[in-house]
Amino acid sequence: MTNSVSGREARRLAVQAELDAARNQPDRNRMGQFATPTELAVEMLQYAKTELDDATPVRFIDPAIGTGSFYSALLRVFPEDRVTRAVGYEIDPHYGQPAFRLWQGTALDLCLQDFTLAPIPSEGEKFNLVICNPPYVRHHHIDSQAKRRLKTLAWKAGGIEVNGLAGLYCYFLGLAHPWMVEGGLAGWLIPSEFMDVNYGVSVKRYLLERVTLLHIHRFDPNEVQFRDALVSSAVVWFSKQAPPPGHRVRMTFGGSQLKPALERWVHADTLRGDPKWTRYPMKESHARLRQPVLADFFTIKRGLVTGGNSYFILSGEEIGRRGLPAEMFQPILPGPRHLPTNEVLADESGHPRLERRLFLLNCHLSEEIVKDRYPQLWDYLLEGREKGIPDRYTCRNRSPWYAQERRPATPFLCTYIGRSDKKTGRPFRFLLNHSHATAPNVYLMLYPKGGLAQALTTSPQLKFRVWDFLNGVDPDQMLSEGRVYGGGLHKLEPKELGRVPVPALAEFLSQQADVGGQQLELFESALA
Numbered sequence: 001m002t003n004s005v006s007g008r009e010a011r012r013l014a015v016q017a018e019l020d021a022a023r024n025q026p027d028r029n030r031m032g033q034f035a036t037p038t039e040l041a042v043e044m045l046q047y048a049k050t051e052l053d054d055a056t057p058v059r060f061i062d063p064a065i066g067t068g069s070f071y072s073a074l075l076r077v078f079p080e081d082r083v084t085r086a087v088g089y090e091i092d093p094h095y096g097q098p099a100f101r102l103w104q105g106t107a108l109d110l111c112l113q114d115f116t117l118a119p120i121p122s123e124g125e126k127f128n129l130v131i132c133n134p135p136y137v138r139h140h141h142i143d144s145q146a147k148r149r150l151k152t153l154a155w156k157a158g159g160i161e162v163n164g165l166a167g168l169y170c171y172f173l174g175l176a177h178p179w180m181v182e183g184g185l186a187g188w189l190i191p192s193e194f195m196d197v198n199y200g201v202s203v204k205r206y207l208l209e210r211v212t213l214l215h216i217h218r219f220d221p222n223e224v225q226f227r228d229a230l231v232s233s234a235v236v237w238f239s240k241q242a243p244p245p246g247h248r249v250r251m252t253f254g255g256s257q258l259k260p261a262l263e264r265w266v267h268a269d270t271l272r273g274d275p276k277w278t279r280y281p282m283k284e285s286h287a288r289l290r291q292p293v294l295a296d297f298f299t300i301k302r303g304l305v306t307g308g309n310s311y312f313i314l315s316g317e318e319i320g321r322r323g324l325p326a327e328m329f330q331p332i333l334p335g336p337r338h339l340p341t342n343e344v345l346a347d348e349s350g351h352p353r354l355e356r357r358l359f360l361l362n363c364h365l366s367e368e369i370v371k372d373r374y375p376q377l378w379d380y381l382l383e384g385r386e387k388g389i390p391d392r393y394t395c396r397n398r399s400p401w402y403a404q405e406r407r408p409a410t411p412f413l414c415t416y417i418g419r420s421d422k423k424t425g426r427p428f429r430f431l432l433n434h435s436h437a438t439a440p441n442v443y444l445m446l447y448p449k450g451g452l453a454q455a456l457t458t459s460p461q462l463k464f465r466v467w468d469f470l471n472g473v474d475p476d477q478m479l480s481e482g483r484v485y486g487g488g489l490h491k492l493e494p495k496e497l498g499r500v501p502v503p504a505l506a507e508f509l510s511q512q513a514d515v516g517g518q519q520l521e522l523f524e525s526a527l528a
Contacts, residue, residue: 163199292506295498307394
């Protein structure tokens with residue numbers, strides 16, 4: 001039996017490689033098709049075996065079976081006579097039909113249909129082991145009609161009120177709920193981003209209230225589980241039963257599920273009160289003491305989403321060559337890799353003193369006025385129309401389509417995304433900008449407010465000290481507030497950066513304030 005199982009797995013891997021090669025990467029990304037590695041599939045079934053009672057017959061289902069990596073692992077880990085039922089669903093015939101032929105003659109009932117449309121089985125036909133790597137289809141690849149249907153079904157089936165920004169995998173969690181027997185075990189291999197993002201709130205509520213969350217194992221993002229997907233993965237284990245009082249959840253990180261690098265048991269109430277679960281198991285709990293954070297001193301916004309950088313951002317040479325009106329352009333910073341240092345100096349015109357000097361088209365005049373006053377710019381707008389620029393999502397939702405949102409220059413910026421620097425361990429860079437340049441959306445723009453804004457107006461040189469304090473922020477604090485993707489890629493949204501504690505900056509600014517004047521009151525009100 002062992003030889004036949006291993007031989008069939010070898011054939012499955014060959015079929016998988018052939019099928020993957022026959023479909024281009026963008027299509028597979030759009031459909032969220034990332035095959036589970038054999039070692040990981042076996043590891044998950046081995047873990048399931050430790051959680052199930054030895055005498056319990058196994059009724060197995062995989063709602064997104066692909067070519068059958070989990071079923072293959074099931075046969076390798078469990079005795080054949082213990083598996084009394086095995087069902088798999090696959091919507092894509094490109095993978096489903098070869099898998100059907102591959103598993104003919106085995107106990108697997110492979111259904112070539114959409115799991116989300118399948119009827120819920122009767123009570124006696126339900127399953128006690130759900131193992132699944134659901135399709136990682138991002139929300140913008142789910143059409144609005146399908147999204148409405150799935151939202152309704154997920155709510156009825158599992159009580160998950162799925163956010164419209166959630167990926168398809170969140171719907172699968174809810175839809176599979178009524179397919180399980182009471183006390184059944186589920187292991188889901190899903191992106192770990194649900195642990196931190198807003199759309200994951202309903203999923204986390206389901207895990208804490210509708211089932212007993214047993215264990216979340218988060219893989220080290222530097223060890224990407226899927227070679228063709230930039231995603232950090234987690235395995236979520238739960239039992240379909242109400243959580244007991246005082247329940248604690250096993251949170252692990254790195255290594256394997258059975259032998260993790262880090263481990264901590266976290267009270268469910270702690271998880272219920274914390275919006276960022278990826279803090280665990282690194283931290284025992286998230287400190288809830290009120291302390292000064294960056295949002296107390298800065299209004300933080302993402303840089304400009306232009307709607308088409310290659311069209312809207314031009315070099316000075318290109319503007320001159322085309323005879324475009326300079327007054328319709330504003331300087332804009334290039335991406336971080338084009339900045340030799342973290343301090344952006346300015347020339348006498350306020351433009352960045354950089355080798356790569358770029359300018360953003362930002363015109364709020366109507367097309368009629370542009371056509372009448374600026375014929376060269378009008379010709380350029382017509383070029384944009386021919387390229388379909390006005391039809392892009394960002395452009396069609398603003399008027400006129402070539403007008404940019406307001407993002408004035410600010411002295412302080414932070415990179416939005418990055419990997420940890422080998423020397424400093426910092427994935428993010430704080431920049432000091434002396435120029436009049438705005439910034440694209442690869443930066444977060446920090447606009448001083450309240451007492452800090454007033455202090456900088458009174459003492460402009462204070463910006464150097466503020467910059468020093470920003471660079472002194474604990475990188476671990478920033479990492480704990482942000483999110484991480486496969487390959488160790490870290491990202492911070494404005495609200496996440498705003499939650500980063502800065503007690504040293506607050507203390508310094510309070511010392512600068514006039515104890516008897518309004519400035520101190522402004523600082524105190526910011527921290528109240």
